[in-house]
Amino acid sequence: MRETAKYTDEELIALFQKGDERAYLELVRRYKDRLVNFVFRFVTSREMAEDIVQDTFLKLYTSSHMYKEIARFSTWIYTIAGNLAKTELRKRKRRKIYSIHDMGIDDKEFEIPSDTYNPERESRSAYQEKEIQIAISRLPEQFKTAIILRDIQELSYEEISKIVGVPAGTVKSRINRGRQKLQEILKELKSK
Numbered sequence: 001m002r003e004t005a006k007y008t009d010e011e012l013i014a015l016f017q018k019g020d021e022r023a024y025l026e027l028v029r030r031y032k033d034r035l036v037n038f039v040f041r042f043v044t045s046r047e048m049a050e051d052i053v054q055d056t057f058l059k060l061y062t063s064s065h066m067y068k069e070i071a072r073f074s075t076w077i078y079t080i081a082g083n084l085a086k087t088e089l090r091k092r093k094r095r096k097i098y099s100i101h102d103m104g105i106d107d108k109e110f111e112i113p114s115d116t117y118n119p120e121r122e123s124r125s126a127y128q129e130k131e132i133q134i135a136i137s138r139l140p141e142q143f144k145t146a147i148i149l150r151d152i153q154e155l156s157y158e159e160i161s162k163i164v165g166v167p168a169g170t171v172k173s174r175i176n177r178g179r180q181k182l183q184e185i186l187k188e189l190k191s192k
């Protein structure tokens with residue numbers, strides 16, 4: 001019995017293309033959490049992010065023959081997950097889903113009680129995380145994708161370039177402009 005953990009992602013997808021189910025399971029193990037975090041930054045719902053990642057792995061399972069070793073596996077799987085997340089966002093816009101995050105102070109009719117104890121530092125950190133998530137969600141799509149892939153997923157400029165289909169110089173520019181825009185949005189949120 002082979003130990004799949006010692007293989008590269010590209011070797012694992014090649015093994016899976018030849019019918020090795022353990023290779024598929026190892027790829028899922030390696031990428032599930034990273035992809036959920038990546039997709040969550042787009043859709044802001046953990047449950048929806050998990051559903052999209054499940055769909056991503058289903059696509060991997062049914063379309064593994066589409067992978068060619070001209071790109072890194074990570075680039076390919078992130079592209080699939082990103083495309084599914086963007087499709088979900090487009091569907092959401094068409095359905096005009098009302099989000100609790102969009103509620104104004106006057107719209108607030110009830111408090112959602114917390115059943116866990118949160119020390120002051122923990123709540124401040126959670127508040128800052130929420131502010132950052134809101135700010136990221138307000139970024140234009142091209143900046144949002146670049147920021148998420150670089151600053152949250154910690155991918156290289158070259159990997160991001162392949163995922164979004166633009167030159168690395170454009171990726172760097174989008175990241176810099178996105179970070180500036182993010183700072184502006186965060187300042188605006190703090191002033192409210």
